[in-house]
Structure formats: structure tokens, C-alpha cells
Amino acid sequence: xxxxxxxPALQRRQLLQAALAAGSAPxxxxxxxxxxxxxxxxxxxxxxxxxxxxxVLWTRLSGPTLPAQVxxxxxxxxxxxxxxxxAKGQEMxxxxxxxxxxxxxxxxxxxxxxxYRFTALGARSPxxxxxxxxxxxxxVSSLRFAIASCQRWDxxxxxxxxDMARQDLDLVxxxxxxxYESAAISNASASGPAPRVHVGGLCRSLDDYRQRYAQYxxxxxxxxxxxxxPWIVTWDDHEVDNDWAGDHSQGLEADFPQRRITxxxxxxxxMPFPKALRPSGKDIRIHEHYDWxxxxxxxxxxxxxxxxxxxxxxxxxxxxxxxxxKDCPDFLDPRRSLLGAAQEQWLAQSWDASRPWNLLAQQTLxxxxxxxxxxxxxxxYWTDGWDGYPLARQRLLRDMAARKLRNTVVLGGDVxxxxxxxxxADFDAPVSAANPLxxxxxxxxxxxxxxxxxxxIERALPHNPHLRYGHxxxxxxxxxxxxxxxxxxxxxxxxxxxxADSALETSARFTVESGRVxxxxxx
Numbered sequence: 001x002x003x004x005x006x007x008p009a010l011q012r013r014q015l016l017q018a019a020l021a022a023g024s025a026p027x028x029x030x031x032x033x034x035x036x037x038x039x040x041x042x043x044x045x046x047x048x049x050x051x052x053x054x055x056v057l058w059t060r061l062s063g064p065t066l067p068a069q070v071x072x073x074x075x076x077x078x079x080x081x082x083x084x085x086x087a088k089g090q091e092m093x094x095x096x097x098x099x100x101x102x103x104x105x106x107x108x109x110x111x112x113x114x115x116y117r118f119t120a121l122g123a124r125s126p127x128x129x130x131x132x133x134x135x136x137x138x139x140v141s142s143l144r145f146a147i148a149s150c151q152r153w154d155x156x157x158x159x160x161x162x163d164m165a166r167q168d169l170d171l172v173x174x175x176x177x178x179x180y181e182s183a184a185i186s187n188a189s190a191s192g193p194a195p196r197v198h199v200g201g202l203c204r205s206l207d208d209y210r211q212r213y214a215q216y217x218x219x220x221x222x223x224x225x226x227x228x229x230p231w232i233v234t235w236d237d238h239e240v241d242n243d244w245a246g247d248h249s250q251g252l253e254a255d256f257p258q259r260r261i262t263x264x265x266x267x268x269x270x271m272p273f274p275k276a277l278r279p280s281g282k283d284i285r286i287h288e289h290y291d292w293x294x295x296x297x298x299x300x301x302x303x304x305x306x307x308x309x310x311x312x313x314x315x316x317x318x319x320x321x322x323x324x325x326k327d328c329p330d331f332l333d334p335r336r337s338l339l340g341a342a343q344e345q346w347l348a349q350s351w352d353a354s355r356p357w358n359l360l361a362q363q364t365l366x367x368x369x370x371x372x373x374x375x376x377x378x379x380x381y382w383t384d385g386w387d388g389y390p391l392a393r394q395r396l397l398r399d400m401a402a403r404k405l406r407n408t409v410v411l412g413g414d415v416x417x418x419x420x421x422x423x424x425a426d427f428d429a430p431v432s433a434a435n436p437l438x439x440x441x442x443x444x445x446x447x448x449x450x451x452x453x454x455x456x457i458e459r460a461l462p463h464n465p466h467l468r469y470g471h472x473x474x475x476x477x478x479x480x481x482x483x484x485x486x487x488x489x490x491x492x493x494x495x496x497x498x499x500a501d502s503a504l505e506t507s508a509r510f511t512v513e514s515g516r517v518x519x520x521x522x523x
Contacts, residue, residue, distance in 0.1 A: 039063040040123040043214055044223035045116070047130035048272030050171065050230040050290070052110035055130055058272035059118050061099040062214070068095045072120040074103045080115045080127060093120065098210050100269040110135040111293070128227035131170060134293030141483065143292050144168065147361070147444045148477040149175040149236070149413025153216055154185070154197045156448030156497035160476045161221035163492060163504040165228045167479060172229055173298070175413035176236025176363045177449065178271075179203075179212045181263075195498060204259055209266035217270065221500065231272060234286050234300050236363040236414055239267050243319030243384050247282075248309040250319035257282055287343055289350050296357035296482060299350050303363045306340025310383040320384035322371060331381065331390060338389040339396075348399035356484055356514060357407045358400075364414035365443045366393060367421035370463045385415070397425045401438050407514055409487060412443035416451025417472035418491050419443040420510055420519045427466060437517040442489055442510075444478040445471070448497060468519060474507050487512040489519070 039062065046058040057074055069092050076087040087105035101118065108114070111134035118125040134140050146169055151158065164172070181203040203209045216222065240263040241249045241256070249256040260282035268279055277285060282305075289299040310320050312328035325331055337344060351358055364385045371380040381387035400408055410423060421441040429435045445451075454473040461470050474493040481488040489510045496502040510519040 040121055041118065041125040043217040044226055045118065045125050045128045046226035046231065046272045047116065047128060047229075048231045048233065049274060049288075050131060050133045050232075052133050052135045053108050054104060054106040055108070055132060055230060056272045056274050057101070057103040057105065057116050057118075057128075057130070059101045059125055060214075060217075060270065061093050061101070061120055066095065066099055069093065070099060070120050072101050072118055074101070074105075074116065074118050076105045076108075076114050076116045078112075078114060080129075082115065082117070086114070098266070098269045102273060102275050104274055108132050111138060111140070126223075126227060130230045133290060134295075136291050136293065138293035140293035140295040143170055143295055143482040144480070145171040145173060145482070146477050146479040147173045147175055147411050147413065147442070148447055149363075149444060150177040150416055150446035150449035151216070151222070152177070152180045152238075152446070152449035153219075154180075155446075155450045156475065156494070157195075157500040157502070158219050158221040158447060159494050159496075159500055159502035159504065160447045160492070161219070161225045162501070163494075164477055164479070165221065165224040169229045169479065172225065172231045173300070173361045173411060174231055174233040175361060175411065175444070176234060177238040177414065177446075178233070178235065178267075179209075179216050180238045180449075181209075181212065181241055182238075203263070206262040206266060209263055210269070213266060213270040232288075232290060232298065232300055232361065233271050233273075234302060234361065234363065235267060235304065237304060237384075239263060240304070243310065244304060245307045245309045245318070246305065248318045250317060252316070252318050287346065289352075291352070291355070294355060295484060296359055297350075297352040297355050298359045298361060299347065300361040301339060301343060301347060303338055306343055307338045307389070308336045310388050311336070312383065320382060320388070322380060322382050324372075324378045324380045326378045328383075331383075331388065334391045336389055337392045338386060339392065344392070344395065344399075347396065351400055351403040351405055351408075353403050353405050357409065357482060357487070358405050359482075360408065360410045360439075362410065362412055364412050365419055365421075365441075366410050366412060367419065367423055367441050367443075367466055368427040368464065369460065369467075371460055372463050373459065394425050397423060397438050401425070401436075407487075407512070407517075408439040409512060410439050410441040412441065413446070415443060416446040416449050416475075417443070417457060417470060418445045418474050418478070418493075418507065419467055420469035420489075420508075420521075422466045422468065422518050424466070440512050440517055440519050442478055442480075442519070444491075445474050445476060445493075447477065448475060450475075450497075468521065469508060469510075471507065476504055476507075485514045 042062040049056045078084040093099040113131045183201040184198040243250045264279040264284045287301045311330040386393045423439040452472045476493040491507040493507040509522040
């Protein structure tokens, strides 16, 4: 079944609703007039992969009776009115690629904002704002960015994206679970059925995945944030299948490698990736690093394609489990890897000691989370996260420490809760000269995906003294202001998850001072 975009009249109403939810119209809202524009560009526009002289512009054509190939013109300007166009070109949007467009303007000025738009079939897209990274040797005073993940469509509205679009961010780091592959389910609550559900069944075919991306991308608040700043993205499990690891799915289906091929292609089609990252079969390289002048190195890794299967799964199943160490000694097999040997080596060589900050964007909670319920009992751990690969985590942290970096911050998502943590190579041993604190971690909660009851987190926190903060009763995102001397973090939380125009509040603030590992909670 092919994807069906929202009706143009409905989409126009959604755009206006998004503007109202954001408090003031995002830049691109003011450029949406014709029904053709809404119909042909109903899935929005986006940009990503910012380099000092280049970036990627994305859109996907929509609407009925699209030809097999469509010429799409694009423009990039130094001003919103497009009086100074600095780059333009034409791409062919092909039915074989879901009519997606990946334009790659080059020769740009570093560290500046640009505006972009597309034209096709007599229609013009909304206008987006994007920017290039600073030059590698530039002295940079700040970087404003946010991390986000886990935006399950049938678990809530996207007020968090509307709020983020009001912030003046340089960059968004999306850390996985852009879509959820699950079939439509009954999601009744005390207030009645969920206001929106997935269209279609479990994603298996290429058309299934394309339809699911089209549904998610129809949300006006998500479109607003894509059009507001460039994104750097990585995936987790739900872009393919829950808890997948390499060629192993949760259901252990024999045809899962073929499903990986379709999911990887749909992922590339719908993200602001360059053409060079087009998947080769089931493989797509999405681990990369980006430098923000002399201020920071941002490293993004892939925790799914090359990981070993989770230890001690349930009989007849793949995927995760929650187990005691005494019941599953394979936890401590040193051969097991979450990133895969080649990516581990790449990461060890990617740390940059010349810059004051290294930021590692990865999918999930890296700090140990012991779920034991009584003191003195053996540790109980969830096998799909880093706790399922403890010696691989130890290798990563020791490789990082060997580079003698000044400040390292690990960023994560996946677990639908906000955590702030201290990282060290050995969580069983006390902090000492031989086992120092190595990095600070901010694991951000979900945009909308619901998770554990907060009472369960509160019972576990006493067994995890390295966790400075833990809240599963918050949904939203984390925004950061990075300067040479400090990193400031603000945890933004939605007040009413099912209201598209819900207000957000600041649940907590933290500061990491340069040269001092550990987040300090403020007011």
C-alpha cells in the first residue's frame, strides 16, 4: 500500500495550528499559501550534516499522480527574502527513492545561517533555515543544541517539537526511534481512546516503512523544527524492528536481513543524508564526527547494525531481557560488542584531545542501571542497553580515557526517562585515582513515548549512586548551551502529553564545568 499524504485543507489547518502552538509563526509558515504547495510538499523540508562549506537539503514530494521522475529545483540564499541566492541546482526526484530529494550545496561560507526552498510541478515549498558549521580553526564562543529521541506517534502529541522550534538552536541531535514500526493498537486510557494511531500493520515492506515515515512527517510541529535548524541523526531499534541486533530480530524471522534492506532504504530516503550514504543492501554508514570550530567535536555512533545479539534471551525469542548476573554469566563475555569491533576502533581513533569538549551522541543510557530490589543481591540488568555489554562499555571508556580528553559528555536517549550520571570504567569499585570519573552523561527522555512508572525508578536509584537524577515521569527534550568553560543543560518537559499546544516547563538545570567531571544541579 502506498503512502497517502494528508488532505491539503487539513494540512493547512495543521500548519496554522502549529504556528499557534509555537506562539509565533516559524519563518516558513508565512510562505505557505497555495494548495499545491501543501500537497506537493506535505511532508515538509529538512537540512542536516552541517560542515563548514556544505550541508544537505531534503524534501520528499507528495500528492497524487506523481510522474516516475520529477525535476526539483532548489535554492539557498543568505536572506529569507532570497535576494542573495548563493547556490541553486536541480535534482531528479525518482519514484524508486520515494520521490525524495537530497541536495548538497557546497562552497558555502562557514558559521553562517542560510535559507532554502524547493520548487517542483509548479509548486514551491515552505522556506527553511539552516546553517554551516564553523571553520575547523575558528574560535567559537558557543554552541546551542538539543537532543531528542523516541517520538512514538500513538503515545502523545508533539508539543515538545513546537517548543523547541521557539528556541534559537544551532543544531538538533536526534538519537533514535524516529518512527515506531508497530501495528496500530488499541491505546485506551482513562480519558478514552488515544487521539491518533498508526496507519497500517507492522512495517515489513518498503511501502510499509514509507507510509509510516509519511505519517510521522505529516505532523506540523515536527516539520517546524526540521525547518528551523540542521539535524544530525542516528537510529535505534524502532526504525527497523524492536530490539534488533545485526541480523537478529526479536521474532528471529529468517527473512529479517531482507527487512533490514527495506528499512535502511526508507531511513535514508527520509533523512537529510547525502547521496554517498545511500545504503548498500542492508548496510548504511551513519557513524560520523563533526567539528564545531575549536570548541567541540561531536561524534555520532550506530548501536544496532554491528552489535552482538543480546545475552540470554527468552526461549524462542531474540531481543532483550532483564536478568541477574548469577543467572546469565554471558554478560561478562569480553568478546561481545555493542558497536562492533570496527566501529569500536573507529571511535577510539575519533576522540579529539585538541578541542576542549568531546560530545558522544549515541542511543541509550550508558551508565549502569542496577534493577535489584534489595541491598546485597546480585546485580539485575537490562540486556538491550550498555548493561548487556559491560566489557564493551569498559573498553570504550578506557579508550576514551587514554586520549586524555579535557571534557567528555555522553548523550543518549531510548529509555524514555531523563537521567544525569557520572561515568567510570568500573561501577563496582569506588571512585579513586585508579578508577576516576571519566565523563558526564545526559540521557534525555522521549518526545512522546511512554515508559516505566516513576516509582520503579525511585526504588532503583539507591542501588545506583552514580545516577544524579532519574525521572521517567517527564517527556520532552534537553537543550544545551556549550561554551569553552562550561556546558549548561535544561531539561524541558511537556505538561500535557496529549495536547499539541501544551506548555513546557523546565524540570531541572545542570552545569558541567570545564575540567570537572560531574553535573551540578542548579535552579
